[in-house]
Amino acid sequence: MGLTVQLHKIAKAYQGNRILADCSYTFAAGGAYILMGDNGSGKSTLFRLAALLEPPDQGEVRYLQGDLTLPPDITLKRRLTMVFPRVGVFSRSVSENVAYGLKIRGLPRDRVREQVARALEEVALSHKTHQPAATLSSGETMRLGLARALAVEPEVLFLDEPTTHIDRANTRLIEDCLLQTLRERALTLILITHDPAQAHRLGGRRLLLQEGRIVEVD
């Protein structure tokens, strides 16, 4: 089913510098949204607010399941996840990195193993399972970040420029994985990119962040 994310007149400023103002938008459950905009337009800020990592100065971020508004507690936070352009990998093996989100949820060992294997397969990293995560290339590190996010089976997935710093082959692998995920799972995907062609390939609704507000492109 997925979750609906509703931004209601949110505003955010850092040290007096207004980043978002009166920004409203509803990301419908199960939809795919591609967010574009110039550097400094506030895309990452919008992500952090929408992903409940920090509160807006004004307005409200609501998560809805059907008509029900969910409280912003740890239970809700565990139903969404986010991948940043700089993937902070733990200095452990690839599989331990993917297992992290599952272990902190207290999942049984068998299920952790099963979900880790599946997530690594989805991003084509199964052959690196036991390798130290620190030895991965930047493209593989991003795929690891994606595997770690997918392993926890989020209902809302935020991806902040997942392919900006990586080569074409890794970009293709990530896009294929996302397309497959969108086909197979009830997931709300919100992705930031600077690449209009990628937005086209992923086929989601294209949005533009302009002067602190979201504008639909098509």
Place this chain on the structure above:
Amino acid sequence: METIFQGLVSAVRLIAGFNPELLGIIFLSLQVSGLALGAASALGLPLAALLALKRFPLRGLLLGLLNTGMGLPPVVVGLLLYLILSRSGPLGFLELLYTPGAMIIAQTILAFPIVTSLSHAAIVGVDPVIRLAAQTLGATPRQEAAAVVREARYGIGAAVIAAFGRVSAEVGAVLMVGGNIAHYTRVMTTAIALETDKGNFDLGIALGIILLTLSLLVTVALRAVQRRGRAPTGVRLWD
């Protein structure tokens, strides 16, 4: 020169022959320093994590005091502890003066600021994206803190080893509160001082060799931990 040579030969004999007196002193030294280090770590590591991950009033003052404490002169610690534990002191009723317990307390006081301050630096040095990664994967504040502390494990290990190096080589405080009583509070450093005073260089040199070996092992361990800690963190922007 001859005295040194003879002393060295006798010292090697004492070590090779597993001299019971020598072994007793080594065992007590390791016991006192080990327990002091355990106590300092048990108190210092949670405080280091708290100082690194939380903002609260007087935090800066506390950090300043801890940094100053890293250079605490052992004789001053010995003097203060002596005054506190002596019969007329506020904790005299505990009758801890001239016991291994007093020596453990003295070494704990010396090790605590080192463990805490260096561990704090190690935790603060962890890349903020690690904490963010834990947060976005659904960690509670406590799980977030644990993830960050775990990333700092090599730095924390180095802090504990550095503190061990300091307390095991310390003489002033343990001499003042331990009293250097044979078979009871005599540790390597105090024994070396005493045997030198008595002109009995054999045991002094033997203990000196052991202490130097211990220092060498501490240094090797410290370097090994630091080398592991310098391994790539896995945070890459490009190849």
